[in-house]
Amino acid sequence: MHMIDSITALGARAINLVRGMGQAGIMLWGALVQVPRVKKGTPLLIKQIYVVGVQSMIIVVVSGLFIGMVLALQGYTILVDFGTEQSLGPLVALSLLRELGPVVTALLFAGRAGSALTAELGLMKSTEQLSSLEMMAVDPLRQVIAPRFWAGLISMPLLSLMFVAVGVYGGYLVGVSWKGIDDGAFWSILQAAVEWRQDIVNCLIKSVVFAWVVTWISLYRGYHSTPNPEGISRATTQTVVQSSLAVLALDFLLTALMFG
């Protein structure tokens, strides 16, 4: 009997998972497959880029600076033992471009913007603002979901680029200004190692994929949250947990495809 119960529970979980993915797919389809409205859509998009992108900028830039500095400091103490401290540039730049830039930005984005999106949507749902749009013959998917999704998709790659740029600068500060690596050598070795297609384009691809996934999860969790305080707080937690796990798993997959 216990056995059957466990199997039933497993089945229920699987069904729920499939249903959730179906709902999320339908939501995104409804939001994105629309004739674009330039005049009415643009102000909504700008406002959401402000909420999602501009307001995440400070945390991303500050984190990028510190992570670049820490990376350089740790790298330096190891490299100096082999007399190869001039390779600090590629170490910092490549770690940031290939992994830390897109991944850490996505994690910060999930915590800062993703959870806010979920909470906002949950609140709009519980105060019947979404129903109210429906009754005013305005599609909430187009009015509410679509601009937020596009804003996430545009903002996160830009944030990743800022993260990496500031991180490399942080590495430069520690390596050159503090530890005294030769300025010219730092840049020339770095430039020889970093490549446009392999490193920068892949960084952008990763970051667009993460943006898609994190924004999608955040919007889905909010849009389908149980409309009460408990439901919203649970949805917000789920957004952060599921986005982070999805980003880390996808990062492994993408890294294997790109560099494996």
Add this chain to the structure above:
Amino acid sequence: MQLSWDEREWNHSSRATLQKSDANFKIPVQDFQTDSDMSQEQTALVEVNNLRFSRGSRVIYDDISLKIPKGKVTAIMGPSGIGKTTLLKLIGGQLTPDKGEVLFDGQNIHKLSRNALFEARKRMSMLFQSGALFTDMNVFDNVAFALREHSELPEAIIRRIVLMKLQAVGLRGAAQLMPSELSGGMQRRAALARAIALEPEMVLYDEPFTGQDPISMGVLVKLIKDLSDALSLTSVVVSHDVSEVLSIADYVYVIAEQRIIAHGTPQQLRQSDNPQLRQFIDGEPDGPVPFHFPADAYKEELLGAHD
């Protein structure tokens, strides 16, 4: 533009006077509490036929039918938790029934394509219990929202319409405030201004009086009544506030236990001797609707052995 607007306004006021002049029309006296159709002279704007709706395994409505006449205030009353809001959402097409149909002006709401449904919804609007004002816009933009979405009117005219609607609910001075800066009653009035911005034919009111202080309640009662008369709106009021509802409704349906247990004019309801209805109208704690949630016998449970 200017001219046509003035004309439109004049139409309104003239319609309002017309409406007031025949306000003392006779409500056709009819056999109350029979299942026979209402022999109404007015045409029904909304017809609900044999509707059945359930949430999971819980049946909310079992085979209910009702008619909402054009240009009248129809009230739907009943105890809390019987899904009166659900009924409004069924009428608005936000929920789909298991069985039966909802006709809005002859069209089956749940068989319409999405575009046709949206067209139908432009002719109705709903005042939500919470007001449901958009929290990221000020009151003015809230009221202007539907106009900006659906009408191609220039901004100058939209501004005038919005100010007139706000004036009608007494909130012109609050146009630039955010919804969070308003009291509950004012939020609901602002939402009312938004609901009538597009001049709909029908307004659905979801519990408009719940949680209001006596003054706000009085204001809302007066507003609903006046707006219905002035714009010759079809109003559907869902509520459990007996005295307020009876004071403004032209016709009342009382729902309990998944069915319509009574309907008639307010007068007829007050004089009814149906015990279930009496308990609801007089607000008695115990009666056909029991005070106690169904349970085992009290004595047995107190004295019984623990298992």
Add this chain to the structure above:
Amino acid sequence: MTKKIELLVGLFLLAGLLAFLALVYKVANVDVSTSSDTYTLRAEFTNIGGLKVRSPVKVGGVVVGRVSAISLDPEKLEPVVTMTMDKQYDKFPETSSVSVLTSGLLGEQYLGLTPGFMDDGISILKDGDRIDDTHSAMVLEDLIGQFLYSSKDK
């Protein structure tokens, strides 16, 4: 309020673009002219050691191209290395030779290109040509083996 938001969003997009340009020019040092300004060469080796795709091709220490593909000839069962060369260095005679070399004692392996002599009957290497004169990678085990044999002979 809206004006301020628009301004900030504008600045945000600008900052993103700036970061992008900084990465492209300062970090990757991209020559914008890429694909069209290259030509490919091939060479067969008996052993390429630790050579990888993207390893540099150098002439006297100057990078003139990169390894773009490594495959095994299905009949001769020998590795074939394809190199993408920079168009500005396109005057190598067909008598040139390539060898798999190691930078330093523990460093990465790369291809060293040694330009050959020029003469009347000798043409210049063109796109898709093959370099015949190749020297395979030094394999440490083989070296030690040779050393042992030669010392035994004495």
